[in-house]
Amino acid sequence: MANSNLYKGSLTTIILKLLSEHDKMYGYEITQKVKALTKGELKITEGALYPSLHKLEAEGLLDVEVAKVDNRLRKYYKLTEKGTTETVHKLSELEQYIATLQSLINPKLSY
Amino acid sequence: MANSNLYKGSLTTIILKLLSEHDKMYGYEITQKVKALTKGELKITEGALYPSLHKLEAEGLLDVEVAKVDNRLRKYYKLTEKGTTETVHKLSELEQYIATLQSLINPKLSY
DNA sequence: ATATATACATAATTTTCTTATGCATGCAAA
């Protein structure tokens, strides 16, 4: 699988996108979802994930709700209104960046 | 143009790819080529470029040849054999990563 | 008892940028 590393900068967008599709998710769930969706290609480490979630919360893009399930702590995150707006923005930026990369690394496929 | 920033990790691959198509290039030429190919979307800063070139050279992926043109210094870089191999490798990693991203951010387009 | 899965968290370190600055040449515009 080559390299399970993230390209720095894309994690935040990935988190926001998942939350835009799932109403609310907790950290561990996000790591599992990403692993499943990418067939193991991408593994979000806790050391990257949790600080990211905290930052998104601090920026007002996510709201948190703590829950106790099966005697275990879970922190559910969901998009705020601002977070929803920012998701659209960050997604289009990432898509634009991918298109730009394509024009460099695979010019023939860039229409 | 949203955000002219690089996603960290892709610069090296971009440099190698350009060199795989152009035999030899000098730093400033690379910045101009990238700007042209991406229609101004991506601007490689010198602060990112030169340290990258030096690192690639130190790793044995590039050879340097100094030339004086119009009384100005130019340092031409070209791929070594090892560099050519590594280019193939890094390109496929980046393409794989892009495909993985697509499967997360735009599932419908991933066939 | 030990390992694995679930669930959170943070500290130290590394990588890789941005921003700012510096040096030098050549040319065009004011």
Add this chain to the structure above:
DNA sequence: TTTGCATGCATAAGAAAATTATGTATATAT
């Protein structure tokens, strides 16, 4: 004539965003 812009290199300081290594705790399976 000096001011700015393009050409061409370089490095230092700082920021951002990861990796790696820990730590805590519960539950289940071996």
